[in-house]
Amino acid sequence: METETRKNVYRIHVRTRLCNGCGDCVTACPINERLRLENNPNEELYTLRVRNGKCEVVNLDACDGCGVCVEACSTRSLKLELVEER
């Protein structure tokens, strides 16, 4: 019998004009939290980061679309979109 792994694909849009680089989204993301607890130094695995005073999307492979980052952003700079349902 064949098994299939299903995973939705999400995209996050950053309205850079509104973003103040506070980093609340970065620290709120549970994926980032897990990587931090593991002391994982690979920056490319983290979902979001702040560079040059703005939020930047790095890696959404592990993003489960929980929306915590969107909720954490006080300037409403983030928009979460489901791009592919698998």
Ligand code: SF4
């Ligand atoms: S939607 Fe959830 S998992 Fe994806 S980047 Fe935001 S906080 Fe992290």
Ligand code: SF4
């Ligand atoms: S997107 Fe929002 S929470 Fe994230 S750094 Fe910018 S202002 Fe802060």
